[in-house]
Amino acid sequence: MPELPEVETVARGLQREVVGRTIVGLVLNKTDFIDDPAALEARLPGRRILAVERFGKFMLIRLGPPESPQQDHDEGALLVHLGMTGMLRPQPVNVPQLKHTHVVMHLDDGRELRYVDPRRFGRMAYLSGEVLHDELLRFGADPLEVTLDEFTRRIRQRHARIKALLLDQTVLRGIGNIYADESLWKTKIHPAQLGVRLKPEQVARLYRELQKILRRAIELHGSSISDFLDAEGEPGEYQQHHRVYGREGKACSRCKATIRRVIVAGRSSYYCPRCQPAPRGWKNACKANPKRLPRRSRSSRHGVKD
């Protein structure tokens, strides 16, 4: 599931692989995840790829001016969100297309930049400069660039649970379920704790550890849980360093207590019940609302050991 480190990995790979290439043609298959498919067909052919940047969980494919002078240059870019299962990578034409290949951009070196996304939770849009600018304004700070003061302000400004705040892309952009849970475990903060209740020292630790975890994950090319592959088709390695995510029923590597999973902010949240003490009232809230307790996973129902 592509979050900041995975998107960064793909963006860097594409930066190496396709910058300088010109898109000479475009084939669209399923288009229900594309904002305006006709805009892609009208705007992409003939444009040179100037840069591939990451913005939160988005990739921004910056495009040069169109070759035909009557089409005015609008500083537009192709925005790509990989959703859960999106993959974007260049392939030689003779490599068979994977199932669920929805967008094929023909490049001037003979390769094809292919977008594959089985679940189509991703998003693709061509946005002109002005629209792009407004679109990006909706998002919060980049967790790797934000200052501690700004991070603290954002975590404390809303009366929400820390897990919800970390996942909210208008608070911080780029964090998803994996890196939220991993950074909360590292800093011994329960995911249901309210952001405003965190002590300044806890916020500072979360800030530092979140950045460390994201940077390390980028070094290891992200986490490949089920099917994430980078722009070279390679999986990441960071999943081998997960301490809580996906480890329900296993032992906490710090205290040996059993890792648990609850639903916080509508998302599965993995945590250590001993290292990350629940906030006041949380356990009663769980008893009152059984939906907070996820259905036992099939593996744990059958007692699979680690």
Next chain:
DNA sequence: CTCGATCCCTGGACGC
């Protein structure tokens, strides 16, 4: 204001 519910979508795991 925050929260939960619902929808989107497919593949994989599981139950029978």
Next chain:
DNA sequence: TGCGTCCAGGGATCGA
């Protein structure tokens, strides 16, 4: 083996 069911999850949206 095969068919039905559940579920994962990011984000948008709506109602409580």
